[in-house]
Amino acid sequence: MHEAEEAESLLDAGLRALFAADLPVGLALLDRELRYVVLNPALAAFNGVSSEQARGRSVAEVLPEAFPTLEPRLRAVLDEGAELRNFQVQIEVPSRPGELSEWEASYLPVRGADGAVLGVLVQAVNVTAQRRADHAMRRSEAHLRQVLDSLFAFVGVLDADGVLVEANRAPLEAAGIRAEDVLGKPFWDTYWWSHDAELQAWLREAVQRARGGESVRRDLLVRMKDDSRMTIDFMLAPLRNEAGEVVQLVPSAIDVSDRVSSEARFRSVFETAPDGLALVDPQGRLSLVNRSLARLFGYTEAELLGRPVADLVGEGDRARHEGLMRSFLRAPEARAMAGKRHVVGRRGDGSPVQIEVALNPVPSAEDPLVLITVSDIGERLRAQAQIQAALHEKTVLLQEVHHRVKNNLQIIASLLSLQSRHADAGTQAALRDSQRRVMAMALTHQLLYELNDFSALELGPYLRRLTQLLHDTFARQGQSVELRIDAPEQGLRIDLQQAVPCALMVNELLTNCFKHAFPDGRGGRVHLRAACTPQRRVQLELQDNGVGLPPGVRPGQGGSLGFQLLPLLADQLEAEFTLFEGPGTRIAFEFPLPPVEESGHA
The missing domain is CATH 3.30.450.20 (PAS domain)
Known part of the structure; x- marks a missing residue:
């Protein structure tokens, strides 16, 4: 009795293992009500209904479209005990709705101890699905072959003994050989290595190391078409199965001849x-x-x-x-x-x-x-020191030049002032105007040596000092005029060639305002604005709220020297003049800034 129980237990365990195994054949056990008692993963996948969903449900419920075709055969097994082997049938299953699949099946009766039929053992293969899978496998293999053959890299497959069983197109074409020339041969005896016995010996050793699970890599010189040579980066790697055993070896390589050549060029450049x-x-x-x-x-x-x-x-x-x-x-x-x-x-x-x-x-x-990278900069440092010394000398010299020019101009202004003491009223006015023009030029040179920049100066600070100088001069004469300056501290750099005519032009316009816009000691306002346009042009505008210009008076047409100078100064600046109608006087002029590459500033 004990042995019988053990045998029955073993049989039950074996059946459970059989139904759980991943077999290519679908298996199911149906009871007398044609309900699924158990079915294996293959049949569940064929049907498109999981084992858990099918278990306990009838064939009519699981395969409603196919049941009318299958029921007579199933009843014959249950009622007559018939064995239906290897019959073919076309049915629709949930995995492929709306499509007939070809099946090959066997229905066998399952009998009890008394011989009565207790159910049906189903063996079934979805032939259509198998054909589809085989076709997909062939397509996949063809695609893999196409991919391998399209690779520029050299790829192959060796068996565990080092015999070449597969090679892609690249190494065959590069060597000018056919697959049958090398397949089935020990890898070290193939065409690519036949020129070097030491290399063949190394490959035998590499195969043994790869069989032991090691990946081997080295640059090799191989034989190619017309007995030419190519340097390759060669690698031999083990390929393992699910159990971790090395079953095949994969050789691969890429052409590194250019790299080797580059290394040689690098060495040459490096050395020289x-x-x-x-x-x-x-x-x-x-x-x-x-x-x-x-x-x-x-x-x-x-x-x-x-x-x-x-x-x-x-x-x-x-x-x-x-x-x-x-x-x-x-x-x-x-x-x-x-x-x-x-x-x-x-x-x-x-x-x-x-x-x-x-x-x-x-x-x-x-x-x-x-x-x-190490550079000897001793000579360069000595040259830089000499340049710095020469530059310092020239800077000091330029400072002295501008300082002396400023002093000489101030002496001229003083002489004009002295001369005016012994002249009549009209001559005194003319001499004072000339004195102011000389002081405007002197201020330019003073700013240049104060700022240690002998190529350009900022227009904003320059205008503030120039206009303040003029304002103070007329204020001492009892004139009460409010002066407002709107100009940026930085960003309006003009060069020396522009500074003097600009200063003289502003001097003439302001002098004209102070002398003529506010007669009889009346007060007023003068507004000077300076700005830079996006086109890198300086805009200067002078506006007062005085009595305005006499009718018909225009720059260059008045009787005063100052108004006659304005067009000449404008030509030096390449400036455009605009005179606006009253009230008061509003004059604007615009001139280009020096090019960035010349001034050295944006």
Whole structure:
């Protein structure tokens, strides 16, 4: 009895395992009411209804469209105990609604101990689905072959013993051979390696290492079409099954002939560069140096290899340089180029050398290597010192020139003032006008040497000092006029050629306002505005609320010298004049700023 129970238990366990297994054949057990007692994953997938959804439901409920076709056969098994084997039928299932699928099935009676039929064992294969899957598999394989053949890289498959079983088109065409020339041969005996016995021996060893689970990689020189040679980056990697066992090996390679050629060119450029070049490893040691660096520091190239780069830095800069190098090595990708730094280097004989050092990360290196560029800047520093000294001398000279010109103009203004004391009233007025013109020019030179800029000056501050000078002059004569200046402190830079005519023009216009706009000691307002247009043109506008110009008076037509000067000054500035109708007097003129490249400022 005990053995019978064990056998029945084993049978139950076996049936459960059978129905749970991922088999290509659909299995189901139906009771006498044609309800699903159990069905395996394959049949559930064929039907399009999960095992949990189908269990306990009838075939009529699960497959309503197919049941009228299947019911007579199922009843024959239940009622007659018939065995229906390998019959074919076309039915519609939920997985493909509206479409007939071809099935091959067997219905077998399941009998009890007394021989009575208790249910039906169903074995079924969806032939249509299998055909569709086979077609998809063939298409997938064809697509995979198409993809592999379209790759420029060399790809193949070896069995575990190293025999070539598959190769894509690229290595065959590059070698000018056919697949049948190499398939089925040990990989090391194929055409690509037949020129080098040592290389063949290395490949045998590489196959053994890959069989042990190791990926092997190396640059190799292989034989190609017409017995030519190509340098490839070769890799042999193991391919494992679900159990982790190495079942196949995958060789792959890419053409790196250009890279090798580039490396040779790099080596040539590296060696012949006039600046010192070196590669520094993560430990701060020199791993590669060129002749220029060795010559600069008084060593041979062999003496420098392996030496700490800090040995090339003077004692005063060594600690700072080592800290910068450590920081750079920690994150070399963070900066494409470190700022060049002036460092005092130390030659092999202990003498100092003025150098400039730049650091560049090497992105293709596996380790964070750094390329350092070292330039001898001793001669440049000496030349710069000479240029700075000459520039200082010229600056001092220009300051002295402008200072003396200003002083001479002030002397002329003083002489005019002295002369006016002995002249009649009309002559005194003319001499004072001339004096103001001379002082306007003197102010230009004063500002130039005060600001140490001998090419241009800011118009805003210049106008404030010039107009204040004129305002104070007339205020001393008892005139009460409010003067307002609207001009930016920065952004309106005019050159020396523009400053003098501009100053004289503003001087003439303001003088005219103070002298004629407010007769009989009356008060008033004068507003001077200066601005820059988007087209880089200076706009100057002078407006007063005085009595206005006499009818018919225009710049260049009046009897005064000042009004006769205005068109001449405007021509020097390339200015455009506009005279607006009253009340008061409003005159505007506009002239271009100097080009940016000439002034050196935006």
